[in-house]
Amino acid sequence: MNSPLASKPSITSGCDVEVVVRRPTPSNVRRYTLLLIFCITQFIYALTNSALFSAIPSLVRKFGFTQSQSVWIISAYQLTFASFLLMSGKISDIYNPKYTFITGKFIVGVISIGLGFVSDGILFLALRALSGIAASLTVPSALALLVGLFPEPRHQAVAIASFGAWGSIGIVLGLITGALFVEHAGWSWVFWFVPMVIIPTTFISAVLIPTPTKNVVRESGFTKFRSLDVTGISILTVAVILFIFSVTTGSTTSWGSAITLAPLVIAIAMITAFFFWEAFQPIECAAVPSSTWFIPNFSVLFGTALLPYFWWANIFTTYVSLWQDIYKWSPMSSAVHMLPIGITAFVFSFASRVKGLSSMSAKWPILCGALMMMLSLVLFAFADTPDKYWPLVFPGFILGSAGAMLANISANVISTHTASRYSELRPPPMAGTVGAIFNCGLQLGSAVGLAAVGSIQASVQVRNGGPSNYQGQSAGFWFMLSCISVAAMAVIVFYRTDTARNRVKGTVVCDEK
Template identity: 50%
Template sequence: MPPLQPLSPAETPVHHELSLTRKLVLLFMFCLAQFLDAFSNSALFSAIPVLEVSMGMTENQSTWIMSAFQLTFASFLLISGRISDVYNPKTGFVGGVLGLGIISLCAGFVDDTIPLIILRALTGIASSMTIPSALALLVNVFPEPLEQARAIGTFGGCACVANVLGLMIGAMFVQWASYHWVFWFIAIVAMPTALACAFIIPPEIANAKDNLEPAAAKWKSLDLLGVTILTVALILFIFAVTSGSTDGWASAAVLVPLIVSIMMVIGFFCWETRIHVDKAAIPPRTWFYHNFSILFAVALLPLFWWFTVFIIFTTLWQNVLEWSVISSAVHMLPIGVAALIMSFTGSLSRIFSPKWIILTGMSFCMIATVLLALGGGKPDDYWPYVFPAFSLGSAGVMLTYTHTNIAIFQAAPSSMAGTVGAIFNGALQFGSAIGLASVSSIETSVEANHGGSHEYKGRAAVFWFLLAVVSILFISVSIFYDRSTDHTPQPEHGDPGHPARRSTDSDEKLNDTNMIEKADLANLPV
């Protein structure tokens, strides 16, 4: 066998150094796409009551205005991540933002329930194309660890800020104009952004595979069978847990897709272990990167906590206390302010262990959740209970979100940034879907026996349940998070010597070792 040859200069991935101004402009564009994705979901919270009246929606139909987006967004993240890793992520990013704008423009002209739900589902697919590709581009634009941590923190912070500003801007549109402007606003911002990004994003920050691998090899690397199995499984799973809160958990429409989805997930992981590790949609070694699994579990929390608070208090304030849409949105502002401040803490992960930062954030979250469980059902409860809980809880959740996001990208190689971004954002969506289904069931069952929706007991039970979830995650991070590789460089793709690689890659290591030994033997003098 001939000796192993080093990569030629044309084959060696190169990080092109961009100017600071160019980097900041690119970061702004990526953050704007993140903002639009979150805004397109949160702005409709204020519009749901108006949509129900104007379109004559049932409760189930109004639920699907939100759930259709969530279902397709979470389900198509994986294939989006794979496309971003295998092909040029710039194409996926620009296409996703442009698609979001065009679909939102069309949705603004719709006045019927079913077409609107379909367009919301298509919006979720377009949005799913933007997040993994934006993260893949961001990791290439900011390869230096400290800059990357700050950029990822800022990128993540835009989602929470958009959630709160979405409530506010959506409320203003609903009260002073029309709910149609919620969709048109997204289109007005998204389409020029997409056109600008087509020229601003430089081709040299694209994944090196875009130039190195032939088209046939890249097509095989997508693992279309594996991606299809998992995508269908996720669609069925999210459909089941979303329908369970409205149709009842014992109905066939819930149990059948739930059971089928679980079987398909098992089949997916069996399939992934049978194909070549580099051709798998989610290589099995991914779950054994350092702290990857525990960080995935922590990622289930942030949107679960935020969305629970949004839904509980927007319905309480508007339907029970009869506050205006604008007043309800204004009272939510502490959530956005606290999250915005904490989004700039990314550099702390280079000074302290992410473990201690995440645990600190969870501690804040637990204190806030206790306050919300103890009080919040009366107008007089806002300042002694709700305001400090919103401020402290949102700050804690944002700390947890930001540093989990940073840590999970440091655990895996940059060549998998798109897939890792898809997994992380998928965990966020799964947490919110499963959590909100559980929350709805708990609130409904408690209120049925304790005074109905005008009493706070059902909502208090929800927050005690949420406290239990946060406590379990706190204990899990305390036990299972390993700090031995804190502040070490990201592992290189296929680097078996990095601590982030586990014994599950033993076969791959053995193959690499045999190749090296054969190469050395070929170089021995005869």
């Protein structure tokens, strides 16, 4: 549906940049075909990373990794993906989300081909890190494109919900896919499967994504480069890399070691330096404009972003390890028992009735999701034998996964939708940047949560008879419960529904002609 200002382009200026914003609205067939492509891309990324859990034993034997080194099979990708999200979001906003998305997706496909052929462990980890950088280009750009393709709030919410749902179901189906590949074809096919889907859909995307006139810009290449804020983004990127490296290393070695503490201290100092740097940058030239944190409820929504992957990643790793290493279940049996997580997340993302989200009332869905995750953790804490899967673990999977998806979709939809409207009144465009910050929060929740819960489980197990004693897993679940409780209290205290409504009331949508 066209906006009331469909014939009037929006013109903004700042940092020596003048931007004319005109977003042509494609046909419904084209829009929903692109939505399907974005969802498939998200699904393939999640499926590949999940499938690697089944392939880790084969990769350890192939490359001669130690137990501590094997952590980087997953973490090398996660580290670079999270670290470069902000830069990717800024590139998407300043240059062009279409070409950012296509470039990142194509590079992921090419690197995946190479990953299946490598015979050296260091080269393998390096390519995994590069694929994380390339994949980071696609997420904020896809969210920015979704905002443009579905400007109407209700349709936009459904599109973003679909984007997240396909990722969640890919996580669980990846276990089954990885087990099938490893048992019947070899670990290389975990990677070779990716370009078979990614590369063809990349070319389809290049044709179907509308060529934007968004940056019909009177600006020089230097002005664009200046707006990218390379200095600020570089400081934050290095800080995030060091922070994730520190918490990951601390969970596998010692939290008191120099290799853990030194990067952590440097990361905190660099994050502080980043905020000082940004405070003196013009709004159009800052990596994270100070106005970002004044977007209605954005700070509390960023805190909420830490929760969903915090829950999913820890439940996923805890039970896969427990079932295969202690209960001696097969990889396929473990994957099948995990299916309720993915199926529930996929179904519940559409059952969440996102109508309320477009009216800035996400507070109660977020709190409901947090409560469901907390209840599931109580069930898990008492599921200390295999026979308690059906009475405790199964309902916990359904409750917790539904709650994690509800919190994820609610926070994602409202932050992206509010940012797109807020930036229409206070340029520059921020949809890509906000999407990057939000997804960085998801990854940080996963990385930091895995490190903290893993350390708690290990320390309790050492004092109580080793991994076969369930007290370690139970302690990890109680710790997760306390973290989510604190986050829920923050939402109750700091989330302002009326403020959110008033601050976006009366905004106009740029030309949707």
